[in-house]
Amino acid sequence: MIERRPSRGLMVGAVPVGGGAPITVQSMTTTKTADVDGTLAQVYALKGAGADIVRITCNDVAAAQGLAEIVPRSPVPIIADIHFQHRLALAALEAGVHGLRLNPGNIRDPEHVKAVARAAAERHVSIRVGVNAGSLDKELLDRFGGPVPEALVASALREIGYLEAVGFSDIKVSVKHSHVPSMVESYRLLASQVPYPLHLGVTEAGPPPAGLIKSVAGIATLLMEGIGDTIRFSLTADPVEEAEAGRKLLEQLGLRERSGLDLIACPSCGRAEIDVVAVAAEAQRRLEAERIPIQVAVMGCVVNGPGEAREADLGIAAGRGKGHLFIKGNVIRVVPEAEMVDALVDEARRLAVEGVAARLAAADGLAGQLAEEAAAELLALQGDANHARERRARVADVARGA
Numbered sequence: 001m002i003e004r005r006p007s008r009g010l011m012v013g014a015v016p017v018g019g020g021a022p023i024t025v026q027s028m029t030t031t032k033t034a035d036v037d038g039t040l041a042q043v044y045a046l047k048g049a050g051a052d053i054v055r056i057t058c059n060d061v062a063a064a065q066g067l068a069e070i071v072p073r074s075p076v077p078i079i080a081d082i083h084f085q086h087r088l089a090l091a092a093l094e095a096g097v098h099g100l101r102l103n104p105g106n107i108r109d110p111e112h113v114k115a116v117a118r119a120a121a122e123r124h125v126s127i128r129v130g131v132n133a134g135s136l137d138k139e140l141l142d143r144f145g146g147p148v149p150e151a152l153v154a155s156a157l158r159e160i161g162y163l164e165a166v167g168f169s170d171i172k173v174s175v176k177h178s179h180v181p182s183m184v185e186s187y188r189l190l191a192s193q194v195p196y197p198l199h200l201g202v203t204e205a206g207p208p209p210a211g212l213i214k215s216v217a218g219i220a221t222l223l224m225e226g227i228g229d230t231i232r233f234s235l236t237a238d239p240v241e242e243a244e245a246g247r248k249l250l251e252q253l254g255l256r257e258r259s260g261l262d263l264i265a266c267p268s269c270g271r272a273e274i275d276v277v278a279v280a281a282e283a284q285r286r287l288e289a290e291r292i293p294i295q296v297a298v299m300g301c302v303v304n305g306p307g308e309a310r311e312a313d314l315g316i317a318a319g320r321g322k323g324h325l326f327i328k329g330n331v332i333r334v335v336p337e338a339e340m341v342d343a344l345v346d347e348a349r350r351l352a353v354e355g356v357a358a359r360l361a362a363a364d365g366l367a368g369q370l371a372e373e374a375a376a377e378l379l380a381l382q383g384d385a386n387h388a389r390e391r392r393a394r395v396a397d398v399a400r401g402a
C-alpha cells in the first residue's frame with residue numbers, strides 16, 4: 001500500500017486533483033486548436049483511452065477562439081497551455097477553460113502572472129506552474145549553472161510566490177526534466193517545500209519504446225514514494241498512446257481500478273505448442289475491444305501454463321493441437337487450437353455477466369482430466385525441461401543424508 005504525500009485539493013472542472021483524490025491521467029492534443037472538430041475528435045479519443053483531463057495549446061487568437069467552441073462540447077475538463085503571452089491566458093479564461101498551465105520560463109513579468117491569477121480566481125480556475133528544464137529562465141540557468149533540480153524548484157517557488165501574493169492558491173506544480181534522475185530529484189525537492197498537488201512527467205521523453213521506459217522510470221519511482229497527484233506521459237507518438245500508458249501505469253501500481261484488459265502471457269520457450277507472440281497479440285486486440293475489466297493469460301504450454309497463471313481470471317494454455325481454457329487455474333474446457341482466441345473472448349463475456357463461481361460450476365468436468373493427460377503427453381514427448389523430478393529426488397536424498 002502506497003502512502004501518498006498529503007496535498008491541497010483543487011478542482012479542474014468536475015475532476016478533483018490532490019487532497020487524496022484518485023491520481024488522474026492527462027494528455028495533450030496535437031491538432032491545431034483552431035480546428036475545432038478535429039481537436040474535439042482527439043479529445044474524445046483521449047477520454048476513451050483513459051485521459052481524465054486534456055490540455056490544449058492556446059498559442060494564438062484563433063486557438064483561443066477555438067477553445068470557446070471546444071470547451072462546452074468536451075467530455076473532460078480542458079486546460080489551456082500558455083507560453084509567452086499572458087493575454088492568451090486571459091483569452092482562454094474568457095473561452096471557459098477549466099485550468100491554465102503557465103510556463104514561468106517564458107511569462108516573466110510578475111504583474112502579468114498576477115493579472116492572470118486574479119482573473120482565474122474570479123472564475124474558480126486552477127493554474128499549473130509548469131516548469132520545464134528546456135525553457136528555464138536564463139537568470140536561473142546562470143545562477144545555478146544549468147537546469148539542475150535546485151534551479152527548477154527555484155523557478156517554481158518564484159512563480160508560486162507571484163500567485164500567492166494575490167491570494168491565489170488553486171495551484172498545481174510540475175518540474176519536468178528529460179533526464180530521469182534529475183526529474184525524480186526535482187520533484188522530491190519540490191514535494192518537501194510546497195503543499196500543492198504535483199503534476200508528474202518526464203518532458204520530451206521521445207518515441208516509444210524508449211519514451212515509455214523513461215516516463216515509467218520517472219513517474220513510477222515518484223508514485224511509489226507517494227509523490228504525485230496527476231500524470232502525463234510526453235511521448236512522441238499518437239497522444240492516445242500517452243493516455244493509455246498513463247492509465248495502465250496507474251492500474252499496474254494499484255492506484256486506479258482496472259478499467260479494461262490486463263493481458264499476461266508467458267515469454268514462450270522451446271516447450272511452446274503455439275506461436276505465443278501471435279496468439280497473445282490477437283487476444284489483446286480482440287479482448288481490448290470488449291472493454292471488460294479482466295486479467296487474461298495466454299500460456300504457451302499446458303505443462304506449466306495453468307499453474308503459473310493461476311491468479312488470472314481467465315487463461316488459455318496450448319496442448320498439442322488444442323487449447324485448454326482455464327479460470328483461476330482450473331481447466332474448464334478444451335477447444336481446437338484454431339478456436340483459442342474465439343474461446344477466450346466468448347468466456348470473457350460470460351465471466352463478465354455470470355461471475356467466476358457460476359462459470360466454474362458450469363465447467364466441463366472432463367477438462368481438468370484432459371489437461372493432466374495432455375501435460376503428461378507433452379512431458380513424455382519433450383521431457384522435463386526443468387528436470388524437476390530428478391531435482392526433487394536429489395533434494396530428498398540430500399535431506400535424508402543419503
Ligand code: SF4
Nearest residue numbers: 266268269272300301
Ligand atoms: S508456459 Fe510453457 S511455453 Fe510458456 S514459458 Fe512456460 S514452459 Fe515455456
